[in-house]
Structures are given as C-alpha cells and as structure tokens.
Amino acid sequence: MKTRSPLLIFALFAIAAFGINSVMFTELSHEMAATSGLSADEVELVKISFMITQVLGFMFTPIMVRKLGTSLPLHSALLVGLGTNLALYWTGQHALLFTLTWLVSGFFMSMLLVVVNLYLLNTFEQRWLPAIIALTLIFSTLLPMGAYPWLVAEIVEEFDWSFLNVASAWLYFSALVMIGVYKPQAIEIEAKPKSSASVYFVLALTMSLVVFLLMRGSYYNWLDSDWFVQASSVAAALVLLVVYQLVKTRHLDTASMQLHGKLKTNVFMYNAFLAGFAVMASTVLFANFLKMAMHYNSLNAGYAQLPSFYAMLVGMLVSVLVYYFRRPLADAVVPFGVLMILLSVHEFSQLPSFVGTESLPIPMLLRGFGVGLLNVSVTIAVLMYFQVGQRLEGIANFYLFRTMGGVIGGAFFSRVIQNHSAQASGEIGRTLDGSNHVFVAYEQALSGAILTHGRLPNPALGMSQISAVVKEQATTLALSNSLLMFIVSIFALAPILLIGKKLAAKQEAH
Structure with a gap:
C-alpha cells in the first residue's frame, strides 16, 4: 500500500481540481458574466457548451485511450487543466478566450476523471477500492454539492472569482509534479474493436x-x-x-457492445441515470426554494446547506461499512437512500416561504444522508462490477449515464417549475377581484398599514405591495408543487430499476 500511496494522493489532487472547476458555473455565473464582458444569458450558453464538451469527453475518451494508451491522455488532461485555469485567471475578461477555454476544459475534465479512475481500479486490490472510491467521491461530488456553495460564496466576498482558478491550477500543477516523480506505469489496454x-x-x-x-x-x-x-x-x-x-x-462485437451485452450492466447504467436524476433534481429544487422562495443570498443559502454535507459524509461512511461488513445488504442501501431523499423533499415541500432557519436542518440532514448513501453505494457497486477488460468503457459510460440523468432531471424540473409558476399565478390572480370580499378586506388592511407608516395610501403603492405578495406566494406554491412532483417522478422511475434487477438476477442464476 505504501508504494501506491503517491498514486492515491495524486488522484485526490486531480479530482479536487475537477470538483472546483465543476462547481464554478453553478455558483459563480453572475460574477463570471460581470468580468468576462458577457451577459448572463451568454454565460448560460457557455455553461451549456461546457456541459456538451463534458459529455463528448466521456464518449471519446475510450477511443483516445485505446489508440494512445493511458499515459499521454493523463498528462494531456493535467496540462490542459493547468493551462485553462491559468488562462482564465489572466485572460478571463476576454469573452472569446473565456468561452474557448471552458469548452476545452470540459472535454479534458471528463478525460481526466475516466483515466484517474482507471488507474485506481487497476492499481489497488479489491479490498481497498470501496474506501478509495468513497474518498475520491468526497472531492468530485460531495464537496461540490454540499460545502462548496458556502465556501465559494465566502471566497467571493473577499476575493475575485478567479482565485478559484489559482487554487485549481495549483492542484493540477501538484498532480503533474507527483506523476513526474512517481511515474505511474501505463496500463495495458486490451485491443478491442470500436x-x-x-x-x-x-x-x-x-x-x-x-x-x-x-x-x-x-x-x-x-x-x-x-x-x-x-x-x-x-x-x-x-x-x-x-x-x-x-x-x-x-x-x-465492439467494446461497448460487449459491455452492454449483459442485462446486469444495463441495470447498473440505469441505476447511475436514476442517481444522477434524483440527486441533481433535488439539488436544483432545494437551491431554488432557498433563493427564490426564502430570498436567501448565495452565502446564506450555502450556509443552510452545510448540514446536508455533514450528513452526506455519514451516508458515505455507512455505504462503505455496509460494503465491507454486510455486503449482501449493499444492494438494499440504494432504495433506502432514495427513500431518505423522498422524505427530505416531502418535508421541504411543506415549508412556507416565511419559515425560520430552525426548520431547515431536518430536511437538509435527510437529503444529505440519502445523497451520501445513494451516490456512494451506486458508484462503488458499478465501478467494482466491471471486469478488467471492460473498465475503460464501463467507467466512461457510467459517468455519461449519470451526467445525462442530471441534465434530464434539471431540465424536467425547470419545465415543471415554469408550468406550476404560471398555474399558481393564475389561481392567485383570480382572488384579486374587486368584488371579492376577502380581497377588499386585504386592501383596506394594507391601506391602514401604509397609513400607520406615515404615507398616504394610493393605488400604485398598494398594488406594488400586492404584486410582491402574489409573486412570493406563486413562487412558493410552484416550488412546493414541484417538490411533490419530484416524489411522483421517482415513484415512476424506480419500478423500472426494481424489475431490471429481478430480471438480471434470474439471468445470472441461469
């Protein structure tokens, strides 16, 4: 183990840099727009293009690794990561360079994630892998989802957003130095048709x-x-x-066809898709509720999510312990994680917009524990399932399915929130009728409140106050309904996974 510890440290440095870069668009889009000379909408287009290149990176990495070996793609991904972060730090104010840099970065970030995982799976024995996979997930997934929103907001309070590029560049440089000194042996890749x-x-x-x-x-x-x-x-x-x-x-009979020839592999990939869908959708809904309904700024919203991160670590620890000491129960951890997320979403959907901070920890803890269980259990089970000759395509396709699950989850609930907002506005708007006694009483009470504050009530001032109330209630109602819709969607998707597992178990038995 001692002789391989430099590889593990290098992997953690590289994946930590990956995690920092992956969270920047989510948390810093407004800051990046302000300094790059792009509008918020143009930065959104860059974010979409960045996601597209990440998806393409997962698709094309197996081809490149089979043609070039593992050493050249690994060094290339680290060098590009270092170069792009330095470029963003020095030239982030140039719109074209900003755009091109993120496009290149997305592709090579995916390549780095696949190759680093390939090295870890091929270097360490099976008994070490559950703990190592969980450790890498802290930096690639759990920190970006749970702690970085608060940490990034704190950093931006004192420094420019490009400070994160400096931190990421230092991590990439350290990883390059480590593999220069350690010189990990290239992995032999079995020749397979593509x-x-x-x-x-x-x-x-x-x-x-x-x-x-x-x-x-x-x-x-x-x-x-x-x-x-x-x-x-x-x-x-x-x-x-x-x-x-x-x-x-x-x-x-290409490498991917061989990989997906077994039903169990496809069940695992659907599991990855479902995990990506559930985690990303719940993340989007919780963040929107904090910022849109409760009007938290980025710093307060990030701080409110910290209990979720601590619970993620507990969920991760439980997943690893179950895998080591109760392996037959490892498969049951996944639905339990989904159940925790569903309970947290249900709890959150019952909260009004004026709720105090003391009501947030319980749903946050439930969600964090569920995400830790689900993400870590699924990743360990899938990555350790692949045989040596299937690992390259297996790792790439796993992350591809998980990423697409997240994209579809985010898009689906963007549409749901939009629809429910329109419906809620219409329903609330029907009560704003001069013949409605409740509305008339509210108008009179509002006029009295304005008068007690030393202002003469007038229709414009009154309607501006009413408009603010309507918007807040419509947003809260729309997000609450969207949270409930999340529960419905999971109940619709989960049976496919359960049926697939039953069929795969029968196929394995025969």
Whole structure:
C-alpha cells in the first residue's frame, strides 16, 4: 500500500481540481458574466457548451485511450487543466478566450476523471477500492454539492472569482509534479474493436443537440416555440438514426457492445441515470426554494446547506461499512437512500416561504444522508462490477449515464417549475377581484398599514405591495408543487430499476 500511496494522493489532487472547476458555473455565473464582458444569458450558453464538451469527453475518451494508451491522455488532461485555469485567471475578461477555454476544459475534465479512475481500479486490490472510491467521491461530488456553495460564496466576498482558478491550477500543477516523480506505469489496454467514425459523429451530434435542447428549453418556453419544436424533431430523428446504426453494427462485437451485452450492466447504467436524476433534481429544487422562495443570498443559502454535507459524509461512511461488513445488504442501501431523499423533499415541500432557519436542518440532514448513501453505494457497486477488460468503457459510460440523468432531471424540473409558476399565478390572480370580499378586506388592511407608516395610501403603492405578495406566494406554491412532483417522478422511475434487477438476477442464476 505504501508504494501506491503517491498514486492515491495524486488522484485526490486531480479530482479536487475537477470538483472546483465543476462547481464554478453553478455558483459563480453572475460574477463570471460581470468580468468576462458577457451577459448572463451568454454565460448560460457557455455553461451549456461546457456541459456538451463534458459529455463528448466521456464518449471519446475510450477511443483516445485505446489508440494512445493511458499515459499521454493523463498528462494531456493535467496540462490542459493547468493551462485553462491559468488562462482564465489572466485572460478571463476576454469573452472569446473565456468561452474557448471552458469548452476545452470540459472535454479534458471528463478525460481526466475516466483515466484517474482507471488507474485506481487497476492499481489497488479489491479490498481497498470501496474506501478509495468513497474518498475520491468526497472531492468530485460531495464537496461540490454540499460545502462548496458556502465556501465559494465566502471566497467571493473577499476575493475575485478567479482565485478559484489559482487554487485549481495549483492542484493540477501538484498532480503533474507527483506523476513526474512517481511515474505511474501505463496500463495495458486490451485491443478491442470500436464503432466507425460515422457512428461516433452521429452520436456526438445527437448528444450535443439533446443536451442543448434540455438545458436551453426554458429560454424558448419549451414546446411553445416553433424553433424548439423543429429542433426537437431533428433530435428525435437523430436518436432514431443512432439506434438504427447501433442495431446495424451490433454484429461487430465492439467494446461497448460487449459491455452492454449483459442485462446486469444495463441495470447498473440505469441505476447511475436514476442517481444522477434524483440527486441533481433535488439539488436544483432545494437551491431554488432557498433563493427564490426564502430570498436567501448565495452565502446564506450555502450556509443552510452545510448540514446536508455533514450528513452526506455519514451516508458515505455507512455505504462503505455496509460494503465491507454486510455486503449482501449493499444492494438494499440504494432504495433506502432514495427513500431518505423522498422524505427530505416531502418535508421541504411543506415549508412556507416565511419559515425560520430552525426548520431547515431536518430536511437538509435527510437529503444529505440519502445523497451520501445513494451516490456512494451506486458508484462503488458499478465501478467494482466491471471486469478488467471492460473498465475503460464501463467507467466512461457510467459517468455519461449519470451526467445525462442530471441534465434530464434539471431540465424536467425547470419545465415543471415554469408550468406550476404560471398555474399558481393564475389561481392567485383570480382572488384579486374587486368584488371579492376577502380581497377588499386585504386592501383596506394594507391601506391602514401604509397609513400607520406615515404615507398616504394610493393605488400604485398598494398594488406594488400586492404584486410582491402574489409573486412570493406563486413562487412558493410552484416550488412546493414541484417538490411533490419530484416524489411522483421517482415513484415512476424506480419500478423500472426494481424489475431490471429481478430480471438480471434470474439471468445470472441461469
């Protein structure tokens, strides 16, 4: 173990840098827009493009590693990570360079994540892997979701956002120094056929368009826009073309076809998708409730989420202990984690907009514990399932499915919140009628309140106050309904996983 500890330290440095870069768009989009000369909407487009290149990185990394080996992609990803962060620090105010830098960064961040996990799985024995995988997840997933929102807000209070690029660049540089000194041996990759360039081109085009439409749908008001309908039709046609090409070429027995030939593998991938969907959707809903309904700023919202991070660590520890000491129960941890998230969402949906901070820890702790159980259990189970020759495609596809689950979850609930906001505004608006006795009484009470504050009541001032109340109540009602919709969606998706596991178990038995 001592001889391999430098590899573990290097991996933690590299993944910590990955985690910092991955959270920046979520928490710092307004700050980046202010310094880069781009509007908030243009930065949103850069964020979408960054996500697209991340998805493409997961798709193309197996091809590059099979052609170039593991050493060159690893060094390239670290050098690009160092270079892009230094470029953002020095030239972040130039819009074009800002955009191109993030696009390049997204692709190589995905490559780094896949290759680092490949090194860890091939270097350490099975008995060490659950603890090591959990340790890497702290830096790649748990910290960005639970602690970084508060930490980043604290840093931005004192420093420019580019300070995070300095921290990330230092981590990349340290990782480069460590592999320069340690010189990890290149992993021998078994030669396997891959699909043709035309298949990958169509697949890349399809995935790019799908991600763009999912993340940009709210801007076009979804299917109310003719352009969005036409683009969605093109995306659907491309999806059918991809399916046709995959069916047509399945006789080639490519590495991915071999990987997905077993039902159990596909069940694991759906599990990854469901985990990404549940975690990202709940994260979006909780963050929106804190900022939109409760009017917390980034610092207070981040601080309110800290209990969730501590609970994530407890959930992670439970997952690892179960895997070591009660391995037959490891599969049961996943639905228990989902249940914790559902309970937290239900608790949160009952909170009014004027709720005090003392009511937040319980739902936050429940969600954090559920996320820790779900994320860590799924990742350990999936990554340790792959055989040596399947690890490259297995790791890449696992992260691809998990990422797409998160993208779809975020897009779905963006649409849900939009719909419920419109419905809530309409319902509340019906009560604003001069013939409604309740509304008349409210107007009189409001006029009296304005008068007691030394102002003469007038219609404009009164309506501005009423408008603020309507907006707040509509937002709160929409988010509460969206939280309940999350529970419904999980109950709709979970049975597919349970059925798949039953069928996979039968297939394994025979």
